[in-house]
Each structure stands twice: as C-alpha cells, then as structure tokens.
Amino acid sequence: GENVEQHPSTLSVQEGDSAVIKCTYSDSASNYFPWYKQELGKRPQLIIDIRSNVGEKKDQRIAVTLNKTAKHFSLHITETQPEDSAVYFCAAPRGTGRRALTFGSGTRLQVQP
Amino acid sequence: GAVVSQHPSWVICKSGTSVKIECRSLDFQATTMFWYRQFPKQSLMLMATSNEGSKATYEQGVEKDKFLINHASLTLSTLTVTSAHPEDSSFYICSARGGQLNTEAFFGQGTRLTVV
Numbered sequence: 001g002e003n004v005e006q007h008p009s010t011l012s013v014q015e016g017d018s019a020v021i022k023c024t025y026s027d028s029a030s031n032y033f034p035w036y037k038q039e040l041g042k043r044p045q046l047i048i049d050i051r052s053n054v055g056e057k058k059d060q061r062i063a064v065t066l067n068k069t070a071k072h073f074s075l076h077i078t079e080t081q082p083e084d085s086a087v088y089f090c091a092a093p094r095g096t097g098r099r100a101l102t103f104g105s106g107t108r109l110q111v112q113p
Numbered sequence: 114g115a116v117v118s119q120h121p122s123w124v125i126c127k128s129g130t131s132v133k134i135e136c137r138s139l140d141f142q143a144t145t146m147f148w149y150r151q152f153p154k155q156s157l158m159l160m161a162t163s164n165e166g167s168k169a170t171y172e173q174g175v176e177k178d179k180f181l182i183n184h185a186s187l188t189l190s191t192l193t194v195t196s197a198h199p200e201d202s203s204f205y206i207c208s209a210r211g212g213q214l215n216t217e218a219f220f221g222q223g224t225r226l227t228v229v
Contacts, residue, residue, distance in 0.1 A: 034218070043206060043220040044157070089156060091218075099210070100147040101218055103156045 002027040006104025023090035024072040119221025136207030142187035143209035151204040163190040197228040
C-alpha cells in the first residue's frame with residue numbers, strides 16, 4: 001500500500017516569510033496529491049492539489065510542486081500570515097479510482113506576527 | 114464543491130454503550146465512503162471503506178465487530194461504535210470521493226466522541 005512521509009513535524013516562521021513542507025510517497029502509480037489545512041477540532045480543508053501530469057501548480061500564495069521521478073511533492077506558502085497557522089497534511093491515494101487517502105503525519109505551522 | 118454532512122458533531126457516552134455516527138453526501142451519490150479516526154495531535158488513520166450494498170472493508174487492526182459500518186443507500190453511511198470504552202475516545206471523520214470532481218475527497222465535519 002501507499003506510504004506517505006511528511007516533514008517537518010513543526011515549523012515556525014515570521015510573518016511574511018515563506019514556509020515549505022515536503023512529502024514523499026511510495027506508490028509510483030499514485031496520480032493525485034492533495035494538501036489539506038486543518039484547524040483545531042475541524043475537518044481537513046483542501047487548499048491545493050496536483051495531478052501527476054503536471055509538475056507545479058499555483059494558487060495565489062500557495063503552490064505545490066511534484067517530482068514524480070523522486071516521488072516527492074512539496075507545499076510552498078509565500079508571504080505567510082498569522083491565519084496560515086494550522087496543521088497541514090499531505091496525502092496520496094491508495095491506488096487509482098475512488099480510493100481512500102493515505103495521509104502524512106502532519107506539519108504544525110506557526111506564523112509569528 | 115460537494116458537501117458531506119456528518120452527525121453528531123460531538124457526543125459523550127458512558128462506557129459500555131453504543132454510539133451511531135451518520136455520514137451523508139448531500140449533493141452527489143457516493144458508492145464508497147471512508148471512515149477515519151484521528152487521535153489528538155496525530156494524523157488521520159483510515160479505519161474502513163464503506164461500500165454501498167456490500168460489506169465494509171476494514172483496515173488491519175480495526176475490529177469489525179466493534180466498529181459496525183452500514184452503507185444502505187448511495188448517500189448514507191453509518192458507523193456504530195459498540196460497547197464503547199474510554200480508549201475509543203477520538204475524532205471520527207467520514208469522507209467521500211465523488212461528484213463531478215472524481216478525485217477530490219470531501220470530508221464531513223467530524224464527530225468528537227468522548228467515552229466516560
């Protein structure tokens with residue numbers, strides 16, 4: 001099955017700096033890589049995702065890059081703001097089709113004002 | 114995006130009792146739904162895959178007789194925690210992948226279960 005590793009586990013940055021979170025996956029057949037933001041006690045919220053046919057995707061201050069050869073993908077947040085503080089999870093599907101997601105262990109991001 | 118609704122959002126029960134959690138897809142049909150469990154400061158761990166009209170598929174280490182899953186319609190899956198114990202206290206979240214965006218996963222609000 002799919003194994004997803006995520007690091008760092010915690011990340012503290014100053015407001016306005018950039019934050020980068022990295023994940024690796026094991027199943028070369030995986031073709032969809034979402035990133036979720038979870039605030040305390042709430043459901044995960046999809047913030048960006050990327051499919052395996054592209055190497056980078058950007059949405060305002062958030063970008064995701066994918067290296068299929070190395071089987072890793074990264075989340076980049078620029079110009080961080082205090083409201084970006086949350087736990088971020090990467091994920092990859094188990095196989096193809098409408099399968100469950102395997103989640104990374106999570107990164108607690110704290111943006112210091 | 115599609116909407117998945119989960120109920121209740123929180124529940125407190127006594128040890129030995131059973132609790133039922135509902136997960137509904139409101140604007141799309143979900144032949145498959147997923148149940149995750151999340152302990153404090155940990156990641157989401159898949160418990161089982163709920164299949165409409167057939168038996169659920171449980172992950173290794175998850176007791177199927179303790180966590181009963183029923184997926185009787187294309188829009189509703191239920192998880193019943195039977196004979197709950199304090200160690201079952203956790204955040205339970207359902208998810209479905211479907212709708213027009215075939216790959217995106219939609220999550221319910223989650224249910225905070227506390228067993229006392």
